[in-house]
Amino acid sequence: MNFNLTEIPLNYYLALSAIMFSIGVVGVLTRRNAIIVFMCIELMLNSVNLTLVAFSAFHGNATGQILVFFVMAVAAAEAAVGLAIIIALFRNKMTVNIDEINIMKW
Amino acid sequence: MNFEVIFFFFIAVSAVVSAILMITQRNPIKSVLFLIVNFFCLALIYLILHAQFIAIIQILVYAGAIMVLFLFVIMLLNLGDESRLTEKMNFKKTIAYVLSGIVLLEIMIGLGLPLGYGFSSMHPRAVEIGTVESIGKSLYTEFILPFEITSLLLLAAIVGVIVLAKKKFQ
Structure with a gap:
């Protein structure tokens, strides 16, 4: 059996990535829970990672996968800092609903 | 197919x-x-x-x-669930x-x-x-500076998380 999975064109990966990114945008715009908004941002980061890996494999260039590595490192740091901010917010306002957190609103 | x-x-x-x-x-x-x-x-x-x-x-x-x-x-x-804010x-x-x-x-x-x-x-x-070999080779030769800066970023994130999430002094 042939395990060389090269039959799927690049467009399929790009379309999947675009659809997942749009789902992340819908989540960011419609959900009011700060943690779920944060998870939607992770989903968008992952869809961009998929694009990078797909281009890397189809171009034969490893730089895209290196960039994905750095994106994951930044995403880990971002998740930790963001969740710490959410914990600090919850301690002060007793809510994570982003409609009620408007102290920075002008 | x-x-x-x-x-x-x-x-x-x-x-x-x-x-x-x-x-x-x-x-x-x-x-x-x-x-x-x-x-x-x-x-x-x-x-x-x-x-x-x-x-x-x-x-x-x-x-x-x-x-x-x-x-x-x-x-x-x-x-809890966010049920009361989603309909309006x-x-x-x-x-x-x-x-x-x-x-x-x-x-x-x-x-x-x-x-x-x-x-x-x-x-x-x-x-x-x-493969791990290829990624590791370019990570430790061509991209060594960004790789080291990533460690600084993670250190800053650790310090920032501790400062943000700890209890306030009375």
């Missing part, structure tokens, strides 16, 4: 369905679990793309570390869906998706560049 294409479509559809379920669940814990399912589907797609290292890192870092952090925070804050803003939601549709259209046009760039098969070197 052979086995590979059917497998790819199965994984892709489950990734999209789990993402949709993730943003529609009321309960944050269920959202996290569906996001983990989505990350596993993405790891399988990375394996189809011969990116072994990225697939393993995806499971270890995203599904293993970041999502556990999310679950931990949700259980720490003891959040239908007009804003319609605008949000329209805007997201425009974003999808823009991405599709930007990537040239109806026609694409004409890549129908992977590069012959795709198998060898995805």
Whole structure:
């Protein structure tokens, strides 16, 4: 059996990535829970990672996968800092609903 | 339509369905679990793309570390469902869906998706560049400076998290 999975064109990966990114945008715009908004941002980061890996494999260039590595490192740091901010917010306002957190609103 | 294409479509559809379920669940814990399912589907797609290292890192870092952090925070804050705030803003939601549709259209046009760039098969070197050996070699030679700066970034994140999340002095 042939395990060389090269039959799927690049467009399929790009379309999947675009659809997942749009789902992340819908989540960011419609959900009011700060943690779920944060998870939607992770989903968008992952869809961009998929694009990078797909281009890397189809171009034969490893730089895209290196960039994905750095994106994951930044995403880990971002998740930790963001969740710490959410914990600090919850301690002060007793809510994570982003409609009620408007102290920075002008 | 052979086995590979059917497998790819199965994984892709489950990734999209789990993402949709993730943003529609009321309960944050269920959202996290569906996001983990989505990350596993993405790891399988990375394996189809011969990116072994990225697939393993995806499971270890995203599904293993970041999502556990999310679950931990949700259980720490003891959040309930957000049922009472979701019905009242239908007009804003319609605008949000329209805007997201425009974003999808823009991405599709930007990537040239109806026609694409004409890549129908992977590069012959795709198998060898995805290995740990190849990634590690370029990470420690060509990209050594960004790699070291990443450690500084993680250190700053650790210090920042401790400062942000600790209790205030009385």
